[in-house]
Amino acid sequence: MNRMINRERTVRDIFLLGASAGGIQALTGILKRLPATLPATVGIVLHRSPTFESELDRLLGRFSALPVGEPADGDPIKQGQVYIAPRDVHMSIQDDTWRLHRGAKVHFSRPAVDPLFMSAASNRGRRAVGVLLSGGGSDGVLGLLAIQAAGGLSIAQQPSEAQAPSMPRHAISEDHVDAVLRLDQIASLIATLAIGEIFMNGK
Amino acid sequence: MLGLPESLPTEGRKAFTGLVCPDCSGNLVISVHGDHISFTCRVGHAYGLTELVLAKDTALEAVLWSAVFAFEELEALLSDLRTHGLTAAFDAGACRARAELARAQASRLRAIIEADRTLTERRRENGEIGTGAP
Numbered sequence: 001m002n003r004m005i006n007r008e009r010t011v012r013d014i015f016l017l018g019a020s021a022g023g024i025q026a027l028t029g030i031l032k033r034l035p036a037t038l039p040a041t042v043g044i045v046l047h048r049s050p051t052f053e054s055e056l057d058r059l060l061g062r063f064s065a066l067p068v069g070e071p072a073d074g075d076p077i078k079q080g081q082v083y084i085a086p087r088d089v090h091m092s093i094q095d096d097t098w099r100l101h102r103g104a105k106v107h108f109s110r111p112a113v114d115p116l117f118m119s120a121a122s123n124r125g126r127r128a129v130g131v132l133l134s135g136g137g138s139d140g141v142l143g144l145l146a147i148q149a150a151g152g153l154s155i156a157q158q159p160s161e162a163q164a165p166s167m168p169r170h171a172i173s174e175d176h177v178d179a180v181l182r183l184d185q186i187a188s189l190i191a192t193l194a195i196g197e198i199f200m201n202g203k
Numbered sequence: 204m205l206g207l208p209e210s211l212p213t214e215g216r217k218a219f220t221g222l223v224c225p226d227c228s229g230n231l232v233i234s235v236h237g238d239h240i241s242f243t244c245r246v247g248h249a250y251g252l253t254e255l256v257l258a259k260d261t262a263l264e265a266v267l268w269s270a271v272f273a274f275e276e277l278e279a280l281l282s283d284l285r286t287h288g289l290t291a292a293f294d295a296g297a298c299r300a301r302a303e304l305a306r307a308q309a310s311r312l313r314a315i316i317e318a319d320r321t322l323t324e325r326r327r328e329n330g331e332i333g334t335g336a337p
Contacts, residue, residue, distance in 0.1 A: 050261065050321060051257040051260070051261060051321055051322070051323055051324065052323060052324055053323045053324070087323075088320075088321060101317065102316060102317045102318075102319065103317070104268065
């Protein structure tokens with residue numbers, strides 16, 4: 001495991017967070033620590049019910065200094081914003097816009113993490129950082145591999161800290177992630193990489 | 204063809220509906236228990252009113268995917284028959300036209316799925332009484 005992450009000082013300005021069960025706690029643990037001046041975009045997929053309206057954006061927004069919202073299809077991707085995938089559609093990146101697509105469910109889920117991670121890999125390459133948080137199953141595992149293959153970074157939440165450790169465990173055993181971090185470390189990694197600095201993965 | 208019976212059963216009584224169970228396709232029976240409306244099938248699957256509507260709405264997608272699959276499978280079969288020179292039983296032009304139509308129909312169905320929007324349960328104000336909601 002690398003002690004120094006982003007040794008080459010690449011500016012990484014799009015952070016993709018994927019989560020399922022236990023995800024709200026994990027996401028709030030990161031969002032509440034992000035600075036309001038973050039020069040980067042945060043995109044979130046949380047597995048959610050397709051048939052019940054929930055105000056996830058408002059809920060997460062209460063913990064975030066950055067504005068949190070659900071994009072509409074074709075909305076421009078802006079910095080200093082947190083975007084969360086709406087219910088019943090996959091959210092992906094195409095050039096400089098968000099695309100919402102009601103395609104086949106992926107790992108029983110729509111939205112799912114893999115379509116977001118895959119599109120970030122092919123559209124943002126080295127600038128993308130994928131983070132797999134608390135959740136069951138293996139959604140996001142292929143997506144993290146794609147991000148890594150495109151020169152981006154892959155991060156898994158410390159499983160012992162996750163309410164549902166299956167997703168980060170799959171990522172660690174099958175993806176050879178660049179780092180396994182606690183929520184507070186993930187938040188400081190985001191702030192550090194967004195300005196192209198080196199993150200020290202100390203104990 | 205009716206969905207619900209013309210008149211709802213009285214308290215504690217049961218009536219057949221024109222609906223089938225989302226889980227096993229068995230006949231659904233409706234019963235009313237105060238403010239709660241319940242649907243059950245022979246084997247014991249049970250739904251509240253809201254749950255039944257949402258289950259029916261969600262099940263539509265699976266049916267459409269089955270149709271997409273059937274068209275795309277037919278197209279693949281006909282194309283492969285051509286590749287292997289096994290289309291002697293059919294007119295070659297008709298065979299190609301059928302494969303192309305099947306592909307076009309599949310993409311129409313995909314567009315229908317893409318454009319479809321399921322119903323969601325209405326947000327309730329505090330103290331509002333619901334019927335059959337989970």
